[in-house]
Ligand SMILES: O=C(O)CCC(=O)C(=O)O
Protein backbone atom coordinates (compact mmCIF):
# COMPACT_ATOMS: atom_id res chain seq x y z
CA UNK A 184 0.00 0.00 0.00
CA UNK A 185 2.76 2.40 0.98
CA UNK A 186 4.61 1.70 -2.24
CA UNK A 187 1.56 2.31 -4.33
CA UNK A 188 0.96 5.68 -2.68
CA UNK A 189 4.52 6.69 -3.23
CA UNK A 190 4.35 5.85 -6.93
CA UNK A 191 1.20 7.89 -7.29
CA UNK A 192 2.86 10.84 -5.62
CA UNK A 193 5.88 10.61 -7.88
CA UNK A 194 3.61 10.50 -10.91
CA UNK A 195 1.88 13.65 -9.79
CA UNK A 196 5.19 15.45 -9.68
CA UNK A 197 6.23 14.15 -13.10
CA UNK A 198 6.85 16.71 -15.83
CA UNK A 199 4.52 16.79 -18.81
CA UNK A 200 6.85 14.76 -21.02
CA UNK A 201 7.67 11.99 -18.54
CA UNK A 202 5.23 9.57 -20.12
CA UNK A 203 5.23 6.10 -21.64
CA UNK A 204 3.33 7.04 -24.73
CA UNK A 205 2.51 10.23 -26.61
CA UNK A 206 -0.81 11.83 -25.58
CA UNK A 207 -3.18 12.29 -28.52
CA UNK A 208 -2.94 16.12 -28.33
CA UNK A 209 0.70 15.84 -29.47
CA UNK A 210 0.21 13.43 -32.37
CA UNK A 211 0.40 15.16 -35.75
CA UNK A 212 -1.63 14.03 -38.75
CA UNK A 213 0.39 11.72 -41.02
CA UNK A 214 1.27 14.41 -43.57
CA UNK A 215 3.04 16.53 -40.93
CA UNK A 216 4.95 13.74 -39.22
CA UNK A 217 8.74 13.82 -39.47
CA UNK A 218 10.70 11.97 -42.12
CA UNK A 219 14.28 10.74 -42.18
CA UNK A 220 14.55 10.67 -38.38
CA UNK A 221 17.28 8.07 -38.45
CA UNK A 222 19.08 9.11 -41.59
CA UNK A 223 22.69 10.25 -41.20
CA UNK A 224 23.45 13.90 -40.60
CA UNK A 225 23.95 16.01 -43.66
CA UNK A 226 27.62 16.58 -44.35
CA UNK A 227 26.72 18.93 -47.18
CA UNK A 228 25.89 21.66 -44.66
CA UNK A 229 29.18 23.54 -44.71
CA UNK A 230 31.24 24.04 -41.57
CA UNK A 231 33.13 27.31 -41.95
CA UNK A 232 36.09 28.37 -39.85
CA UNK A 233 36.08 32.11 -39.19
CA UNK A 234 39.74 32.11 -38.22
CA UNK A 235 41.51 34.63 -40.41
CA UNK A 236 43.05 33.26 -43.53
CA UNK A 237 44.65 35.30 -46.26
CA UNK A 238 43.06 35.35 -49.67
CA UNK A 239 45.22 34.61 -52.69
CA UNK A 240 43.13 36.93 -54.79
CA UNK A 241 39.66 38.28 -54.20
CA UNK A 242 37.86 37.54 -50.91
CA UNK A 243 39.22 35.77 -47.85
CA UNK A 244 38.35 32.10 -47.46
CA UNK A 245 35.48 32.54 -44.95
CA UNK A 246 33.86 35.16 -47.21
CA UNK A 247 34.02 32.82 -50.21
CA UNK A 248 32.63 29.92 -48.18
CA UNK A 249 29.81 31.98 -46.62
CA UNK A 250 28.88 33.30 -50.05
CA UNK A 251 28.73 29.80 -51.55
CA UNK A 252 26.76 28.34 -48.62
CA UNK A 253 24.28 31.23 -48.65
CA UNK A 254 23.70 30.82 -52.38
CA UNK A 255 23.33 27.06 -52.32
CA UNK A 256 21.32 26.26 -49.20
CA UNK A 257 21.23 29.25 -46.88
CA UNK A 258 22.52 27.19 -43.95
CA UNK A 259 26.02 26.78 -42.55
CA UNK A 260 27.82 26.29 -39.26
CA UNK A 261 30.65 28.47 -37.99
CA UNK A 262 33.58 27.36 -35.86
CA UNK A 263 36.62 29.29 -34.57
CA UNK A 264 34.17 32.15 -34.07
CA UNK A 265 35.95 33.66 -31.10
CA UNK A 266 33.06 33.43 -28.59
CA UNK A 267 34.44 32.13 -25.27
CA UNK A 268 33.15 28.65 -24.47
CA UNK A 269 32.31 29.73 -20.92
CA UNK A 270 29.94 32.48 -22.09
CA UNK A 271 28.02 29.90 -24.09
CA UNK A 272 28.02 27.20 -21.38
CA UNK A 273 26.83 29.72 -18.78
CA UNK A 274 23.96 30.76 -21.07
CA UNK A 275 22.94 27.14 -21.69
CA UNK A 276 23.08 26.35 -17.96
CA UNK A 277 21.04 29.36 -16.91
CA UNK A 278 18.39 28.58 -19.54
CA UNK A 279 18.24 24.95 -18.42
CA UNK A 280 17.72 26.17 -14.87
CA UNK A 281 15.03 28.55 -16.09
CA UNK A 282 13.08 25.73 -17.78
CA UNK A 283 13.53 23.47 -14.71
CA UNK A 284 12.04 26.21 -12.54
CA UNK A 285 8.96 26.58 -14.74
CA UNK A 286 8.34 22.84 -14.41
CA UNK A 287 7.77 23.29 -10.68
CA UNK A 288 4.90 25.64 -11.37
CA UNK A 289 2.62 23.49 -13.50
CA UNK A 290 -0.06 26.17 -13.74
CA UNK A 291 2.09 28.61 -15.74
CA UNK A 292 1.13 28.65 -19.37
CA UNK A 293 2.29 32.05 -20.37
CA UNK A 294 3.70 35.02 -18.54
CA UNK A 295 1.87 38.31 -19.06
CA UNK A 296 3.57 40.34 -21.78
CA UNK A 297 4.33 43.32 -19.57
CA UNK A 298 6.95 41.27 -17.77
CA UNK A 299 9.25 41.74 -20.71
CA UNK A 300 9.44 38.12 -21.80
CA UNK A 301 7.13 35.36 -22.93
CA UNK A 302 7.37 31.87 -21.51
CA UNK A 303 5.11 29.23 -22.97
CA UNK A 304 4.80 25.63 -21.98
CA UNK A 305 3.98 22.83 -24.39
CA UNK A 306 0.19 23.14 -24.13
CA UNK A 307 0.28 26.64 -25.62
CA UNK A 308 1.61 25.70 -29.05
CA UNK A 309 -1.21 24.40 -31.13
CA UNK A 310 -1.50 23.78 -34.83
CA UNK A 311 -4.98 22.64 -35.76
CA UNK A 312 -5.31 21.51 -32.17
CA UNK A 313 -1.94 19.69 -32.01
CA UNK A 314 0.76 20.75 -29.56
CA UNK A 315 4.46 20.97 -30.21
CA UNK A 316 6.84 18.95 -28.05
CA UNK A 317 8.66 21.94 -26.57
CA UNK A 318 8.73 24.79 -24.08
CA UNK A 319 9.92 28.24 -25.15
CA UNK A 320 11.06 31.54 -23.73
CA UNK A 321 11.53 34.61 -25.90
CA UNK A 322 12.28 38.27 -25.32
CA UNK A 323 13.51 41.40 -27.07
CA UNK A 324 17.21 42.20 -26.83
CA UNK A 325 17.54 45.60 -28.48
CA UNK A 326 18.66 48.04 -27.25
CA UNK A 327 20.28 45.70 -24.78
CA UNK A 328 20.54 48.19 -21.87
CA UNK A 329 16.80 48.88 -22.04
CA UNK A 330 15.75 45.23 -22.17
CA UNK A 331 17.95 43.46 -19.63
CA UNK A 332 16.01 44.39 -16.50
CA UNK A 333 12.75 43.18 -18.08
CA UNK A 334 14.05 39.63 -18.62
CA UNK A 335 13.42 36.79 -16.13
CA UNK A 336 14.69 37.72 -12.68
CA UNK A 337 15.21 34.12 -11.68
CA UNK A 338 17.51 32.27 -11.86
CA UNK A 339 19.23 35.28 -10.33
CA UNK A 340 22.11 35.12 -12.83
CA UNK A 341 19.78 35.06 -15.86
CA UNK A 342 20.03 38.74 -16.82
CA UNK A 343 23.79 39.00 -16.35
CA UNK A 344 24.62 35.74 -18.11
CA UNK A 345 22.27 36.23 -21.07
CA UNK A 346 23.43 39.84 -21.52
CA UNK A 347 27.04 38.64 -21.74
CA UNK A 348 25.94 36.06 -24.33
CA UNK A 349 24.08 38.70 -26.34
CA UNK A 350 27.12 41.01 -26.45
CA UNK A 351 29.09 38.18 -28.05
CA UNK A 352 26.25 37.38 -30.48
CA UNK A 353 26.11 41.05 -31.50
CA UNK A 354 29.83 41.00 -32.31
CA UNK A 355 29.55 37.72 -34.21
CA UNK A 356 26.53 38.87 -36.20
CA UNK A 357 28.26 42.12 -37.17
CA UNK A 358 31.24 40.12 -38.38
CA UNK A 359 29.13 37.72 -40.41
CA UNK A 360 27.03 40.52 -41.94
CA UNK A 361 30.21 42.38 -42.91
CA UNK A 362 31.47 39.26 -44.68
CA UNK A 363 28.12 38.86 -46.41
CA UNK A 364 28.28 42.50 -47.45
CA UNK A 365 31.73 41.97 -48.95
CA UNK A 366 30.68 38.73 -50.64
CA UNK A 367 27.57 40.24 -52.22
CA UNK A 368 29.45 43.35 -53.31
CA UNK A 369 27.34 45.75 -51.23
CA UNK A 370 28.86 48.98 -50.04
CA UNK A 371 30.75 48.72 -46.75
CA UNK A 372 28.59 49.27 -43.69
CA UNK A 373 25.38 48.39 -45.58
CA UNK A 374 23.97 46.63 -42.49
CA UNK A 375 25.73 48.72 -39.86
CA UNK A 376 22.92 51.01 -38.73
CA UNK A 377 20.10 49.02 -40.26
CA UNK A 378 20.32 45.70 -38.43
CA UNK A 379 19.77 44.73 -34.79
CA UNK A 380 19.92 41.56 -32.74
CA UNK A 381 16.27 41.97 -31.82
CA UNK A 382 15.13 38.73 -30.19
CA UNK A 383 16.29 35.73 -28.31
CA UNK A 384 14.15 32.63 -28.48
CA UNK A 385 15.21 29.60 -26.48
CA UNK A 386 13.62 26.18 -26.90
CA UNK A 387 13.59 23.21 -24.58
CA UNK A 388 12.72 19.95 -26.38
CA UNK A 389 12.59 17.08 -23.87
CA UNK A 390 12.87 13.39 -24.78
CA UNK A 391 9.72 12.02 -26.40
CA UNK A 392 8.41 8.44 -26.15
CA UNK A 393 7.75 8.32 -29.93
CA UNK A 394 9.51 10.95 -32.09
CA UNK A 395 7.85 9.57 -35.23
CA UNK A 396 4.51 11.09 -34.12
CA UNK A 397 5.56 14.53 -32.87
CA UNK A 398 7.33 17.74 -33.88
CA UNK A 399 9.41 20.10 -31.78
CA UNK A 400 9.00 22.99 -34.18
CA UNK A 401 6.92 23.26 -37.35
CA UNK A 402 8.55 23.87 -40.75
CA UNK A 403 9.22 27.58 -41.22
CA UNK A 404 11.48 30.19 -42.77
CA UNK A 405 12.95 32.81 -40.43
CA UNK A 406 11.72 36.41 -40.81
CA UNK A 407 15.24 37.70 -40.13
CA UNK A 408 18.33 38.84 -41.99
CA UNK A 409 20.26 36.00 -40.40
CA UNK A 410 19.58 33.77 -37.41
CA UNK A 411 22.39 32.57 -35.17
CA UNK A 412 21.54 29.35 -33.36
CA UNK A 413 23.39 27.49 -30.65
CA UNK A 414 22.29 23.88 -30.34
CA UNK A 415 24.73 22.60 -27.74
CA UNK A 416 25.97 19.63 -29.72
CA UNK A 417 22.54 18.02 -30.01
CA UNK A 418 20.66 16.82 -33.06
CA UNK A 419 17.04 17.43 -34.06
CA UNK A 420 17.33 20.34 -36.50
CA UNK A 421 16.31 19.42 -40.05
CA UNK A 422 16.66 21.51 -43.20
CA UNK A 423 14.77 21.09 -46.45
CA UNK A 424 17.30 20.35 -49.17
CA UNK A 425 16.29 19.29 -52.68
CA UNK A 426 12.84 18.37 -51.43
CA UNK A 427 14.11 16.18 -48.56
CA UNK A 428 14.48 16.80 -44.82
CA UNK A 429 18.15 16.44 -43.92
CA UNK A 430 19.59 16.35 -40.40
CA UNK A 431 21.98 19.11 -39.34
CA UNK A 432 25.10 17.77 -37.66
CA UNK A 433 25.72 18.36 -33.97
CA UNK A 434 29.12 20.02 -33.76
CA UNK A 435 30.21 21.04 -30.26
CA UNK A 436 30.87 24.75 -29.83
CA UNK A 437 29.65 25.65 -33.34
CA UNK A 438 26.89 28.11 -34.24
CA UNK A 439 24.37 27.33 -36.93
CA UNK A 440 23.76 30.35 -39.15
CA UNK A 441 20.84 30.54 -41.52
CA UNK A 442 19.83 33.11 -44.08
CA UNK A 443 16.48 34.69 -43.23
CA UNK A 444 13.75 35.73 -45.57
CA UNK A 445 14.78 39.43 -45.43
CA UNK A 446 18.33 38.80 -46.63
CA UNK A 447 16.95 36.64 -49.41
CA UNK A 448 15.01 39.73 -50.55
CA UNK A 449 17.99 42.13 -50.21
CA UNK A 450 20.15 39.73 -52.22
CA UNK A 451 17.42 39.64 -54.89
CA UNK A 452 17.17 35.86 -54.44
CA UNK A 453 20.90 35.24 -54.87
CA UNK A 454 20.79 33.90 -51.32
CA UNK A 455 18.36 31.20 -50.29
CA UNK A 456 16.34 31.08 -47.11
CA UNK A 457 15.73 27.41 -46.34
CA UNK A 458 12.77 25.87 -44.60
CA UNK A 459 13.69 24.13 -41.35
CA UNK A 460 12.01 22.26 -38.48
CA UNK A 461 12.91 20.44 -35.26
CA UNK A 462 12.20 16.77 -34.60
CA UNK A 463 12.34 15.13 -31.18
CA UNK A 464 14.47 12.32 -29.83
CA UNK A 465 13.73 9.36 -27.55
CA UNK A 466 16.81 9.87 -25.40
CA UNK A 467 18.18 13.32 -25.88
CA UNK A 468 17.01 16.66 -24.52
CA UNK A 469 17.65 19.50 -26.97
CA UNK A 470 18.14 23.00 -25.63
CA UNK A 471 18.64 25.67 -28.28
CA UNK A 472 19.21 29.42 -28.27
CA UNK A 473 18.07 31.19 -31.44
CA UNK A 474 18.98 34.86 -31.87
CA UNK A 475 17.31 36.83 -34.64
CA UNK A 476 19.37 39.48 -36.39
CA UNK A 477 16.64 41.57 -37.99
CA UNK A 478 16.37 44.74 -40.02
CA UNK A 479 15.60 47.87 -37.96
CA UNK A 480 11.80 48.34 -37.87
CA UNK A 481 11.78 51.36 -40.22
CA UNK A 482 14.10 49.92 -42.86
CA UNK A 483 12.36 49.53 -46.21
CA UNK A 484 13.40 46.11 -47.36
CA UNK A 485 13.96 45.65 -51.07
CA UNK A 486 16.63 44.20 -53.33
CA UNK A 487 19.89 46.13 -52.87
CA UNK A 488 20.21 48.81 -55.53
CA UNK A 489 23.55 47.62 -56.85
CA UNK A 490 22.29 44.06 -57.28
CA UNK A 491 19.52 45.07 -59.67
CA UNK A 492 19.55 47.19 -62.78
CA UNK A 493 17.65 50.38 -63.37
CA UNK A 494 14.65 48.80 -65.09
CA UNK A 495 11.23 49.17 -63.54
CA UNK A 496 10.64 46.05 -61.49
CA UNK A 497 8.47 43.87 -63.66
CA UNK A 498 8.31 40.56 -61.90
CA UNK A 499 7.71 40.48 -58.20
CA UNK A 500 8.10 37.47 -56.03
CA UNK A 501 5.82 37.51 -53.00
CA UNK A 502 8.08 36.75 -50.05
CA UNK A 503 6.15 33.70 -48.92
CA UNK A 504 4.89 32.62 -52.29
CA UNK A 505 7.78 31.79 -54.50
CA UNK A 506 8.07 31.78 -58.24
CA UNK A 507 10.19 28.80 -59.16
CA UNK A 508 13.60 29.05 -60.72
CA UNK A 509 12.47 27.67 -64.08
CA UNK A 510 9.76 30.30 -64.32
CA UNK A 511 12.32 33.02 -63.67
CA UNK A 512 14.78 31.64 -66.24
CA UNK A 513 12.02 31.46 -68.85
CA UNK A 514 10.97 35.00 -68.01
CA UNK A 515 14.48 36.33 -68.42
CA UNK A 516 14.90 34.41 -71.68
CA UNK A 517 11.70 35.80 -73.17
CA UNK A 518 12.80 39.29 -72.24
CA UNK A 519 16.22 38.62 -73.74
CA UNK A 520 17.62 39.23 -70.32
CA UNK A 521 19.80 36.20 -69.62
CA UNK A 522 22.89 37.36 -67.71
CA UNK A 523 22.20 40.93 -68.73
CA UNK A 524 19.37 42.32 -66.70
CA UNK A 525 18.53 41.70 -63.08
CA UNK A 526 15.00 42.89 -62.40
CA UNK A 527 14.05 43.40 -58.77
CA UNK A 528 12.09 40.34 -57.73
CA UNK A 529 10.43 41.77 -54.64
CA UNK A 530 8.29 44.74 -53.75
CA UNK A 531 9.68 47.15 -51.16
CA UNK A 532 8.06 46.90 -47.73
CA UNK A 533 8.96 48.43 -44.39
CA UNK A 534 10.17 45.72 -42.02
CA UNK A 535 7.70 46.52 -39.25
CA UNK A 536 4.81 46.26 -41.74
CA UNK A 537 6.15 43.01 -43.10
CA UNK A 538 6.23 41.57 -39.58
CA UNK A 539 2.67 42.58 -38.87
CA UNK A 540 1.28 41.47 -42.24
CA UNK A 541 3.03 38.12 -42.16
CA UNK A 542 2.27 37.65 -38.44
CA UNK A 543 5.86 36.47 -38.28
CA UNK A 544 5.81 35.54 -34.58
CA UNK A 545 2.20 34.37 -34.43
CA UNK A 546 0.12 35.70 -31.55
CA UNK A 547 3.25 37.25 -30.01
CA UNK A 548 4.14 39.42 -33.02
CA UNK A 549 2.65 42.72 -31.82
CA UNK A 550 3.88 42.22 -28.24
CA UNK A 551 7.43 41.49 -29.37
CA UNK A 552 7.42 44.44 -31.76
CA UNK A 553 6.42 46.76 -28.97
CA UNK A 554 9.29 45.49 -26.92
CA UNK A 555 6.88 43.90 -24.40
CA UNK A 556 6.81 47.14 -22.49
O1 LIG B 1 15.30 25.33 -31.73
C1 LIG B 1 15.88 25.16 -32.79
O2 LIG B 1 16.81 24.42 -32.88
C2 LIG B 1 15.43 25.92 -34.01
C3 LIG B 1 14.86 27.25 -33.69
C4 LIG B 1 14.35 27.98 -34.87
O3 LIG B 1 14.43 27.55 -35.99
C5 LIG B 1 13.73 29.30 -34.67
O4 LIG B 1 13.56 29.71 -33.52
O5 LIG B 1 13.40 29.96 -35.67
Ligand SMILES: [Fe+2]
Pocket residue numbers: 403404405410459
Ligand atom coordinates in the same frame (compact mmCIF):
# COMPACT_ATOMS: atom_id res chain seq x y z
FE1 LIG C 1 14.00 29.10 -37.42
